[in-house]
Amino acid sequence: MTSDLAGLLAREHAIRQETEILRDANIALTENLSLERVLETLLDYLSKLVPYDSANVMLRLNGSRFVVSALRRYEGFQNVEDTRAITLDSNENELIRRICETKQSILIPDTTQEPTWQWMPGAYHVRNWMGVPLVASGKVIGLYSLDKVQPDFFQPEHTRLAESLAARAASAIQNAQLFEQSQHYVAELEERIAERNRVEAALRESEERYRELFENARDAMYVHDLEGTYTSVNHAAEELSGYSREEIIGHNFTEFIAAEHVKQVRAGFCGKLAARGETSYEVDVIAKDGRRVPVEVSSRAIYENGVIVGVQGTARDITERKQAQDALQMFSRQLIEAQEEERRRIARELHDQIGQVLTAVKMNLHTVQRVCNGTEEGAHIKDNIEAVDEALRLVRDLSVDLRPPLLDDLGLVTALRWYVDRYAKRTGMAAEVIVELTDPNERFSREVETACFRIAQEALTNVVRHARATAASVSLRKEGALLILSVKDDGIGFDHEALQRRAPRAATLGLLGMQERAHAAGGVLEIHSRISKGTEIRLKLPLDAE
Ligand SMILES: Nc1ncnc2c1ncn2[C@@H]1O[C@H](COP(=O)(O)OP(=O)(O)O)[C@@H](O)[C@H]1O
Numbered sequence: 001m002t003s004d005l006a007g008l009l010a011r012e013h014a015i016r017q018e019t020e021i022l023r024d025a026n027i028a029l030t031e032n033l034s035l036e037r038v039l040e041t042l043l044d045y046l047s048k049l050v051p052y053d054s055a056n057v058m059l060r061l062n063g064s065r066f067v068v069s070a071l072r073r074y075e076g077f078q079n080v081e082d083t084r085a086i087t088l089d090s091n092e093n094e095l096i097r098r099i100c101e102t103k104q105s106i107l108i109p110d111t112t113q114e115p116t117w118q119w120m121p122g123a124y125h126v127r128n129w130m131g132v133p134l135v136a137s138g139k140v141i142g143l144y145s146l147d148k149v150q151p152d153f154f155q156p157e158h159t160r161l162a163e164s165l166a167a168r169a170a171s172a173i174q175n176a177q178l179f180e181q182s183q184h185y186v187a188e189l190e191e192r193i194a195e196r197n198r199v200e201a202a203l204r205e206s207e208e209r210y211r212e213l214f215e216n217a218r219d220a221m222y223v224h225d226l227e228g229t230y231t232s233v234n235h236a237a238e239e240l241s242g243y244s245r246e247e248i249i250g251h252n253f254t255e256f257i258a259a260e261h262v263k264q265v266r267a268g269f270c271g272k273l274a275a276r277g278e279t280s281y282e283v284d285v286i287a288k289d290g291r292r293v294p295v296e297v298s299s300r301a302i303y304e305n306g307v308i309v310g311v312q313g314t315a316r317d318i319t320e321r322k323q324a325q326d327a328l329q330m331f332s333r334q335l336i337e338a339q340e341e342e343r344r345r346i347a348r349e350l351h352d353q354i355g356q357v358l359t360a361v362k363m364n365l366h367t368v369q370r371v372c373n374g375t376e377e378g379a380h381i382k383d384n385i386e387a388v389d390e391a392l393r394l395v396r397d398l399s400v401d402l403r404p405p406l407l408d409d410l411g412l413v414t415a416l417r418w419y420v421d422r423y424a425k426r427t428g429m430a431a432e433v434i435v436e437l438t439d440p441n442e443r444f445s446r447e448v449e450t451a452c453f454r455i456a457q458e459a460l461t462n463v464v465r466h467a468r469a470t471a472a473s474v475s476l477r478k479e480g481a482l483l484i485l486s487v488k489d490d491g492i493g494f495d496h497e498a499l500q501r502r503a504p505r506a507a508t509l510g511l512l513g514m515q516e517r518a519h520a521a522g523g524v525l526e527i528h529s530r531i532s533k534g535t536e537i538r539l540k541l542p543l544d545a546e
């Protein structure tokens with residue numbers, strides 16, 4: 001009776017103790033979110049419930065592999081590193097496979113008697129073994145094993161006690177794993193945010209640098225949209241135009257550019273839409289105070305995802321360069337004019353003075369000839385008269401070449417006809433003048449007429465000298481406000497670009513002189529020539545120029 005009572009009391013005490021341990025274990029397991037702490041807590045409380053010699057928790061990695069993730073008390077029996085290295089595969093280990101399949105604990109009373117037992121380093125001391133599955137959300141996420149050196153020690157009661165922690169431990173482990181995973185995600189997210197911040201900072205810095213370059217550039221810089229409305233300009237643009245930024249942004253480029261240039265700029269802009277790359281052109285900006293500022297513009301299209309969204313450009317003030325160019329053109333014009341004037345004077349001198357002296361000599365010779373008629377001296381005098389005639393012809397030719405009086409008196413067309421006619425006779429080449437003017441007797445400014453005549457003269461001289469041509473033609477026509485003079489031949493032609501690259505300047509003085517004259521008169525000279533395809537020298541002169 002007493003012993004019954006004592007047994008009853010002891011039993012009641014054991015139950016109370018067990019309940020307390022379980023309550024504490026539940027609290028301790030849920031308290032912690034660190035996986036390592038959860039596993040240690042599990043092994044702690046297991047030792048309070050079951051007197052194991054050694055124990056470990058294996059967690060399922062991916063698929064079928066289970067690895068030792070926490071362990072206790074192996075150091076007394078084994079090299080702990082060996083135990084730690086144990087991994088089991090449910091495909092290869094019968095006991096593990098059974099636990100996964102049945103989700104039930106297994107108790108091996110004596111491992112030496114168990115045919116499916118696999119001996120492995122780190123667990124040689126185990127004679128009595130108990131494996132309890134950790135099941136969470138219906139899946140085996142791991143297991144814990146309790147070992148005994150002594151066979152047949154663990155009883156079903158031990159198994160029941162060991163199992164009493166399984167459910168709570170499994171869910172604590174799952175929570176800890178989820179938490180770890182979320183920590184991992186948070187860290188990754190933080191890293192990504194930090195990376196983005198770094199990229200943004202770099203972007204801000206490069207934007208800052210660009211802004212500074214843009215702002216402090218000496219050339220005016222701008223960006224405008226597809227309509228030509230400015231979206232940003234720099235300080236130099238304000239200086240150049242005299243307008244403030246606020247007065248430029250939101251306004252169209254047409255408001256700031258000389259009216260006669262707008263069409264050209266727009267055409268350049270359309271060209272840009274068609275082809276990538278930079279375009280350069282010169283225009284006049286009309287400053288706020290009405291001043292015209294000549295600028296050289298380089299602009300290029302801005303793309304966004306391969307689509308043009310606007311134009312960005314720089315405008316350089318070329319007032320000084322323009323002034324230098326103008327001065328140079330003026331000097332060369334004055335030089336040409338002085339040269340013409342000198343030639344005119346020498347031509348007149350030759351014709352009037354020397355021509356008259358020769359005429360006087362000729363008249364005197366005629367008088368003497370009449371006296372000596374029939375004598376031997378008379379024959380000499382006849383020879384002399386012929387020599388004087390020849391001299392007179394030479395003087396006349398020289399004088400008209402220097403400055404044909406026709407050019408001043410009757411104009412360009414007549415002078416060209418006369419010159420080409422004489423040229424054909426002298427050279428034996430077929431040569432003609434083609435005039436396509438509404439008024440064939442139209443007169444142009446002296447500068448224009450002189451430039452045309454001299455260039456035709458020089459070009460025709462080149463034809464005889466170099467072209468080996470059978471025919472040459474000079475044509476005159478108008479294209480809008482341009483007068484066009486063209487001298488063509490059907491000769492051997494030449495490679496002008498190669499000549500410019502290779503030949504010393506002195507070897508092309510004739511061509512350079514023609515170009516000089518063209519520029520001085522405000523025009524341009526084009527040289528079109530191809531080997532064995534003949535040559536055309538084309539002069540384009542603006543007629544509205546003074
Ligand atoms: N009509 C032409 N046909 C063929 N070659 C020409 C013609 N005009 C000019 N050239 C070539 O260009 C060169 C340069 O001409 P130019 O400057 O007038 O110098 P130059 O007449 O003193 O040789 C000539 O030497 C010749 O080789």
Ligand SMILES: [Mg+2]
Nearest residue numbers: 461462510511
């Ligand atoms: Mg020449």
